[in-house]
Amino acid sequence: MFTKVLIANRGEIAARVIRTCQRMGIKTVAIYSEADEHALHVKLADEAYLVGKPRVNESYLQVDKIMEIAKESGAEAIHPGYGLLSENSAFAKRCIEEGLTFIGPSPEVIAKMGSKIEARKAMEAAGVPVVPGIEHALKDVDEAAEVAERIGYPVMLKASAGGGGIGMQIVHNEEECRKAFAGNQTRAQSFFGDGAMFVEKYIENPRHIEIQVLADQQGNTVYIWERDCSVQRRHQKVVEEAPSPFLDEATRAKMGEMAVTAAKAIGYSNAGTIECLVDEHKEFYFLEMNTRLQVEHPVTEEISGLDLVEWQLRIAAGEALGFAQEEIKLEGHAIEVRIYAEDPKTFFPSPGTIKEINLPEAPYIRHECPVSAGSAVTPFYDPMIAKLVVSAPTRDEAIERLEAALGEYTIEGIKTNIPMLKEVIAHPVFKRGEATTAFVAENLQPAQGGKRS
Amino acid sequence: MMKVTTNMAGNVWKMLVKEGDQVEEGQDVAILESMKMEIPVAAEASGTVKVIHKPEGEFVDEGEVLLELE
Numbered sequence: 428m429f430t431k432v433l434i435a436n437r438g439e440i441a442a443r444v445i446r447t448c449q450r451m452g453i454k455t456v457a458i459y460s461e462a463d464e465h466a467l468h469v470k471l472a473d474e475a476y477l478v479g480k481p482r483v484n485e486s487y488l489q490v491d492k493i494m495e496i497a498k499e500s501g502a503e504a505i506h507p508g509y510g511l512l513s514e515n516s517a518f519a520k521r522c523i524e525e526g527l528t529f530i531g532p533s534p535e536v537i538a539k540m541g542s543k544i545e546a547r548k549a550m551e552a553a554g555v556p557v558v559p560g561i562e563h564a565l566k567d568v569d570e571a572a573e574v575a576e577r578i579g580y581p582v583m584l585k586a587s588a589g590g591g592g593i594g595m596q597i598v599h600n601e602e603e604c605r606k607a608f609a610g611n612q613t614r615a616q617s618f619f620g621d622g623a624m625f626v627e628k629y630i631e632n633p634r635h636i637e638i639q640v641l642a643d644q645q646g647n648t649v650y651i652w653e654r655d656c657s658v659q660r661r662h663q664k665v666v667e668e669a670p671s672p673f674l675d676e677a678t679r680a681k682m683g684e685m686a687v688t689a690a691k692a693i694g695y696s697n698a699g700t701i702e703c704l705v706d707e708h709k710e711f712y713f714l715e716m717n718t719r720l721q722v723e724h725p726v727t728e729e730i731s732g733l734d735l736v737e738w739q740l741r742i743a744a745g746e747a748l749g750f751a752q753e754e755i756k757l758e759g760h761a762i763e764v765r766i767y768a769e770d771p772k773t774f775f776p777s778p779g780t781i782k783e784i785n786l787p788e789a790p791y792i793r794h795e796c797p798v799s800a801g802s803a804v805t806p807f808y809d810p811m812i813a814k815l816v817v818s819a820p821t822r823d824e825a826i827e828r829l830e831a832a833l834g835e836y837t838i839e840g841i842k843t844n845i846p847m848l849k850e851v852i853a854h855p856v857f858k859r860g861e862a863t864t865a866f867v868a869e870n871l872q873p874a875q876g877g878k879r880s
Numbered sequence: 881m882m883k884v885t886t887n888m889a890g891n892v893w894k895m896l897v898k899e900g901d902q903v904e905e906g907q908d909v910a911i912l913e914s915m916k917m918e919i920p921v922a923a924e925a926s927g928t929v930k931v932i933h934k935p936e937g938e939f940v941d942e943g944e945v946l947l948e949l950e
Contacts, residue, residue, distance in 0.1 A: 482891075661917075768915070776915035778889050806889040810915040 436508030439795040441468035447736040456500040460486035467797035481807045504528035513719040530743040540716040550713045553692035558712040560627025568608045586615030587623035632863045633704035638686035647748045650683035667723035668762040672860025729761035729818045760822040766813040768804045771847040778806040782840030787832040882949040890914030
């Protein structure tokens with residue numbers, strides 16, 4: 428096992444990774460920007476190094492500087508967390524070249540899964556169902572209209588390099604398709620430096636269900652059940668739970684086996700997630716593979732009793748999975764809500780200073796909360812400031828506990844989405860386990876002025 | 881004279897107008913980027929862009945003047 432690991436991230440995930448490292452007796456190295464000098468991950472780590480100015484491209488994305496810090500501190504491995512450099516194949520490659528272990532899959536696998544078109548081809552070759560669409564980048568707007576006509580509206584226009592809902596748009600007819608194509612292409616080009624666009628059938632009223640996999644370097648791959656992340660706003664997840672209230676045992680097993688087949692086919696190692704859309708008839712379609720730890724991994728940990736970060740570290744250090752598929756437990760129900768610093772109605776960001784924060788406490792509550800009274804929430808990073816995870820023997824009890832916990836969760840000084848989360852949890856559609864990805868738009872008050880221009 | 885100010889801290893991602901441009905009330909004049917989200921900033925009155933105080937790439941604090949109209 429490693430003796431020292433550098434965590435190339437910030438916020439709750441950096442703190443969470445450090446916690447597991449400490450339990451395993453691994454020394455930790457934090458990096459921080461000028462804006463994060465007083466952050467929890469800096470306090471928790473054994474060593475912390477300033478990496479640059481507040482903006483991510485001048486700090487947490489500074490690969491050269493991070494390499495320098497790794498060398499200086501004597502770290503042997505780098506945990507990338509999620510976001511930032513976690514799915515950057517060039518970074519993973521660089522780590523290896525510098526003699527460091529990148530805690531994740533190989534750079535080749537990251538690159539392949541990072542391109543939506545490449546990922547789709549690989550999955551189709553592995554026999555995984557994909558959403559009807561095309562596998563080459565559209566050459567122009569005429570081809571977009573032609574393909575859309577063939578597969579049938581509504582269709583989803585997507586940027587190959589897109590993410591977080593950027594460069595993605597549902598269109599219902601040719602006029603909309605033509606209008607949306609140019610705008611999204613330009614946006615993808617300026618955001619990601621890649622304007623490649625493709626189009627696929629839009630699955631109506633789908634659920635977003637994803638399968639967690641763990642694969643070691645010896646070729647053993649298991650699935651650790653699913654997470655249902657159907658409650659989203661602006662294509663970003665808000666509430667996640669495990670297991671999914673929608674799946675029956677047969678579909679669960681089918682999806683799990685599909686995920687294992689897919690992971691093996693691409694030579695995957697470490698923790699990964701296969702995201703799927705599941706339609707009303709429980710037919711599932713591959714959406715994308717995330718080659719890293721997910722934000723919502725705690726719900727999987729709560730129902731399985733496994734520490735996914737621990738297994739990421741063990742696998743990266745060359746250990747084999749110490750258990751078989753049949754030994755993985757699925758006990759109880761866990762729900763996570765993401766606390767965002769944002770207006771609960773418009774979803775506009777709300778940076779500022781936290782004046783007061785009160786967290787509910789109980790044995791069944793897990794907090795991933797790196798902020799406290801006096802913490803500055805800066806405009807430089809993602810608006811997610813904390814996560815609240817509640818477990819219970821059944822889904823109904825988990826919802827009850829979560830309602831009570833959210834009732835006691837107060838943050839003063841900045842606006843948060845807590846009122847919106849309470850609305851979601853209390854909603855009969857959610858309570859019945861019937862939420863689809865259209866839930867927020869259909870059931871909560873539509874955002875005023877929250878549209879992206 | 882009419883000032884267009886920002887209602888949140890962020891980075892000027894796109895300045896949609898240039899000095900001398902005629903803008904209408906409610907027209908988006910700039911796009912801020914804050915917490916990984918783009919937020920359009922609209923002019924609250926019609927007028928001609930007199931001076932741009934915060935060009936693309938600059939960081940603005942809440943309440944700062946982005947540009948002036950007349």
